[in-house]
Amino acid sequence: MTIFKTAIGRRSFLKATATAGGLSLGFNLLAAPHTLAADAKEAPSEWFELNAILSIHPSGDIEVNVANPDFGQNLMTSFPMIAAEEMDANWEDIRAVQAPYNAKKFGMQISGGSWSVMNNWGGLRMAGATARQMMRTAAANAWGVPVDEIHTENSMLSHASGKRASYGEMAAAAAMLPLPKEATLKDKADFNIVGTSRKNLVGPSIVKGDAMFGIDVRQEGMLRATVLHAPAFGMTIDSYDASDAKKMPGIHDIFTIKLFPDDFVRGFSDVAAFREVIAIVGDTTWHVLKAKKAIMVTWKLQESYSYQSADFFGNKSTVTVPKQVESTTDHNKAMQALIDGDMEQKRLDGDPSTAFANAAKVVERTYSAPFLAHNPMEPLNFFADVGKESAKLIGPHQGPVLAHNTVAAHLGMDPSKVEIVMTRMGGGFGRRLYLHFATEVALISQHVQRPVHLTYDREEDMTVGVYRPSYLIKLRAALDANNQLIGYHVRSAGVPEPCSFPNRFPAGAVDNFLWEEGSVASNITVGAFRAPNSNFMATAEQCFLDEVAETAGADPIEFRLQLLERAANNPVGEKNDYDANRYAGVLKLARDKVNWNARGDRAMGVAAYFCHNSYCCNIVEVDMANGEPTVVNVTSALDCGIVVNRDGAINMAEGGIVDGIGNAMYGELTFVEGVPQKRNLDNYRIIRMLEAPNNIDVHFVESQIDPTGLGEPPMPPAMPALANAIYSASGKRLYDQPFIKALKG
Amino acid sequence: MAKYTLNINQQAVTVDVDPDTPMLWVLRDSLDMVGTKFGCGAGACGACTVHINGAAVRSCQLPVSAVGEASVITIEGLAYDAGRMHAVQEAWLEHDVAQCGYCQPGQMMSAAALLAQIPDPSDADIDQFMSGNICRCGTYTRIRAAIKSAAQKA
Missing domain, CATH: 3.30.365.10 (Aldehyde oxidase/xanthine dehydrogenase, molybdopterin binding domain)
Incomplete structure (x- = not known):
């Protein structure tokens, strides 16, 4: 049994977990309860949010916000299992939803490095334990008995006097309570959900073919786009003629977009060999894929250039990109020379x-x-709806924080005006840590002033690098x-x-x-x-x-x-x-x-x-x-x-x-x-x-x-x-x- | 553009598209039936598999103009016995096959077509028939097991 404090200093519950990479990640269990207590009439009529992770519906449904995006590692089941364990929830009551991007509540929200469960384990346990404590307190208040005498099991509260209530019945009362000062984690030996096998909560949607991936995003008035980049690393656009392609049916516009202006400091995620690409925008994917083939492009060698780069920990360095086209035979000779030399x-x-x-x-x-090449089965794609004041992006990616500042900088907007929504990913394997395509679709949407979904075809996906x-x-x-x-x-x-x-x-x-x-x-x-x-x-x-x-x-x-x-x-x-x-x-x-x-x-x-x-x-x-x-x-x-x-x-x-x-x-x-x-x-x-x-x-x-x-x-x-x-x-x-x-x- | 009346999941549907438009994009873009997935556009990965008159076909290689009155069944219509999932879908859940899940509609469409042809397939039958469908997450051993379970259910 581990008793933990739910507050550090004056701040509400924040659990930081050190990791191998030196990163920290926490859950800030804010405070719907405080807000509610201040103005109870504003209380949500349906869902009672006990903390950032957990909400309980009067019907007894328990919604668990899964902080990180899922690309098949099945966080949508394992994260709820951890919270449900500490909460003593009935597993059948659990509903998993992808959390919104909110660094204050959910921390880093990156799926990568095999970190997700490791880094969220502590926070999810505490979230569940805190919720359980609040349910018990609410029951104790209602029944006029000491909180220590309230037993929990399978989403039910009970007392030796015979009083019983479900979590759903007690949710509204619990939501009115201030955050408890401390709560208790279970002994690991008492786990009865963690360590068992639970079916993937997303399984039924997968077998029915429900829309859930980034490539499935559909919005009213949406156009579709694809891009064309140079066929060789070390090459770029010299000139192009899209006059025939623009006349093809279903084509709205064809233009170039440029990433990473000269003074831009690239972050960890800003890996891109091709800084200028041709965007093709039209009514349907088939229209833009066909038009792409009708564009006549002259390519040229990319001049050498340098850029400032900041790594994951903010350390800056200057990267110089050589003016050359490279062959595998050259690489192998150069590596052999290294092995034979200093x-x-x-x-x-x-x-x-x-x-x-x-x-x-x-x-x-x-x-x-x-x-x-990573070759995730779902080709690289992203949706953007960029307005004058704000932008909304939706797509498959391994962490919204990786694209947020880059997209905002390219749009000339404050990051607070740029919303990034996570979808399920059709595979990632590391590839969706590098999000040039999110910036590309944002620039395309800004250019055409319409919502746009950008899809790479497989050839573009496989030859664009990273x-x-x-x-x-x-x-x-x-x-x-x-x-x-x-x-x-x-x-x-x-x-x-x-x-x-x-x-x-x-x-x-x-x-x-x-x-x-x-x-x-x-x-x-x-x-x-x-x-x-x-x-x-x-x-x-x-x-x-x-x-x-x-x-x-x-x-x-x-x-x-x-x-x-x-x-x-x-x-x-x-x-x-x-x-x-x-x-x-x-x-x-x-x-x-x-x-x-x-x-x-x-x-x-x-x-x-x-x-x-x-x-x-x-x-x-x-x-x-x-x-x-x-x-x-x-x-x-x-x-x-x-x-x-x-x-x-x-x-x-x-x-x-x-x-x-x-x-x-x-x-x-x-x-x-x-x-x-x-x-x-x-x-x-x-x-x-x-x-x-x-x-x-x-x-x-x-x-x-x-x-x-x-x-x-x-x-x-x-x-x-x-x-x-x-x-x-x-x-x-x-x-x-x-x-x-x-x-x- | 031309109008085509198609028989999709046992319903008549009219679309107005270019004749060379692959069925994949008719389904995904014209009809917003997004269960059929885009993977390669070259008929090499199986993510876009649908049934045409009961046979597994890569919809990215099938122009709408070639479909005619053929019966098109997609993952959304695989459970055509109302209210009940196809044995393949049940088996996929039973074995918790999916990881990312993106290729699985295509895998299930291929598996259902296999079982329609060979109700009790051997490992060799399964390996042969299913090798046109890539699962990048590597769920192949579960797919094999699920197909065998589905064969028992059917």
């Missing part, structure tokens, strides 16, 4: 040079991966005569950024450790892609450790466990990012679930990784036929602290594993003179049903630790586990993604 040292333990010089065996391997970076990583390991790992050396290169995790495993487990890295400047834009950079570091590291274990004559799981034991008992260095015991825990759980030591001739591969505050071990089993793997089974062990919605969590882990296998096998975007070599899903391969695992078993480490990340951690170790399984089946080691190329040529 790099920046990020961590040094012991004396790696001597360790390698004295080694009995040295293993040295190089791993590579291409750019990846990709997973391209990587080259060289790894070296030194083994002594007893096959002990005595030296480990990472040289990590990337276009335009490397994987940079110098304090992750096996750092801390090896006496002599060196991490070096470097980057190749590029005008190809990149951004977060599910488990950013972890999604390839895991492949390089875990494929490499498999080979090192083999060279050492050790079982691959035992080899890892011995290193983790060292890191737990006698760590090297002080800055190690992981908990070695939890890391070992998932390896052991997966090992036991799959009966690893009795696997016999079954072709299995193992990998474990830590990212986004959680631990995951995947064991993949394959059959090979015609040089291609069939994934027979995946056994996954996860330690993400307390699991909120068990079946929802399993679904997300399954998806992460399929995503990892798919991108490792097939994902690839290459460039020739700045031109992306794939433009649509007919040749950009995304994993399909035929290639998906036959079976996936997901297991969780039982834990009382508050929830940590889940959307991202299962994905990175799926890639190397697959590669290691393919080696087990075929004797072929894989070093370069996509694996299908190495397997089929």
Whole structure:
């Protein structure tokens, strides 16, 4: 039992939660109650808002405001579960709604980094507990009994005297009460909603095909738009002739819009390679897509330019975009030159040079991966209705705060005049953190003075940039005569950024450790892609450790466990990012679930990784036929602290594993003179049903630790586990993604 | 522009559109029936799958002028036994298949067409038939399980 204060100083309830990224997020449980008490006649006749999260209807319906946008991680169910748990609500009474964008009430409202449940856990619990306390107080007042004697269960209040009332019946009275000074959180052992499986509350709408995505937004008088950007990174518009296109039926206007004026300081979300695009506006999507093809454009090289950029934490830097068109062959040569030349040292333990010089065996391997396009199934799109004084934007995005200031600045409006509404997203995977398309539609709407819905076609979506970076990583390991790992050396290169995790495993487990890295400047834009950079570091590291274990004559799981034991008992260095015991825990759980030591001739591969505050071990089993793997089974062990919605969590882990296998096998975007070599899903391969695992078993480490990340951690170790399984089946080691190329040529 | 009277979800509907307009955009833009989704416009992802005379068809590749009097069924009309969802929809809920949900109308339309052809499909039948529908969230194992459940219900 935890008693907490609902106020800090004079301010109402504000719970700040520190996170890995140093961000804080809180719920400010304002005060509908105070407002109501001041003028009771203004009380809402239907919904009684007990705090920013919860409202109760006299019928007993309980509405839970879900602060963050949902792109399939099922916050619309897990957030209400947490609040309902502390409230002692009957789950059948719960209605989930997407909260409005309101930083004062809901904090950051970003879905990304696997933060959502982790960061909202405390606030949702307190919101539920506070509401429960208010219900009990209202009942105690009504019945003239001490509040401590009021029992709650399944949305019902009761007293030993036999008095009973539902939450709905007591909602109006509770809403009149001042916020309680303190309330009590449940013991975790008493949870009866958190940790169970509850069906997705949005499921019925999904199966009926209800309108709920950004692309489904419809408003009276709305026009439709699409955009055309340069076909190559490093190119821009020289001139264009839209005279024929403008005469086509259903076309209203064709014009250019420009993003990011010269003095504009770009924020985290303002990643865009193409600052000037042609906008095509018409009656229907088909009209504008057809007209786009009739525009004659002459493109030219984009002159080099610089801009000011402020990162997530406000640190400013100057970015210079080179005047060039780039090809994948150039990238690969430049990364190889980096690996062979000087790099920046990020961590040094012991004396790696001597360790390698004295080694009995040295293993040295190089791993590579291409750019990846996110390809969320719902193409990039957004709605805007821009008036003279104010603007309303609606669309699928991972956090309204990411676009708010940028859109307002481009419209010349105070941010308070710009409303941004969150819709459900048809996938995100990081892509909808970068919201140039919201600014674009705002400018288009302002230009035509009508509400406009902007939709990218798939070609535009896939070729506009913000990709997973391209990587080259060289790894070296030194083994002594007893096959002990005595030296480990990472040289990590990337276009335009490397994987940079110098304090992750096996750092801390090896006496002599060196991490070096470097980057190749590029005008190809990149951004977060599910488990950013972890999604390839895991492949390089875990494929490499498999080979090192083999060279050492050790079982691959035992080899890892011995290193983790060292890191737990006698760590090297002080800055190690992981908990070695939890890391070992998932390896052991997966090992036991799959009966690893009795696997016999079954072709299995193992990998474990830590990212986004959680631990995951995947064991993949394959059959090979015609040089291609069939994934027979995946056994996954996860330690993400307390699991909120068990079946929802399993679904997300399954998806992460399929995503990892798919991108490792097939994902690839290459460039020739700045031109992306794939433009649509007919040749950009995304994993399909035929290639998906036959079976996936997901297991969780039982834990009382508050929830940590889940959307991202299962994905990175799926890639190397697959590669290691393919080696087990075929004797072929894989070093370069996509694996299908190495397997089929 | 030309007028077409279409048979959509067992109702006659008249639209005034260009003859080359894909059924996808007739549904989404002219009729505001947004359950049928735009994914690629190239017939490569299956998000826009509808039934034409009972067969699964990518509506982004089907010009309105080619539809004629054929029966068009969309996700909004899949539950045509009034008041009750299609077995596929029930199975999708039972297995809580969806993550983001965007591709799922197309997945369910394909699955329903599969079951109409092969009432008790094998894994190989399912994999073959359903591989035209991409789920970027990776819910394939649940889709397989849901199709098998739906086969039992039907």
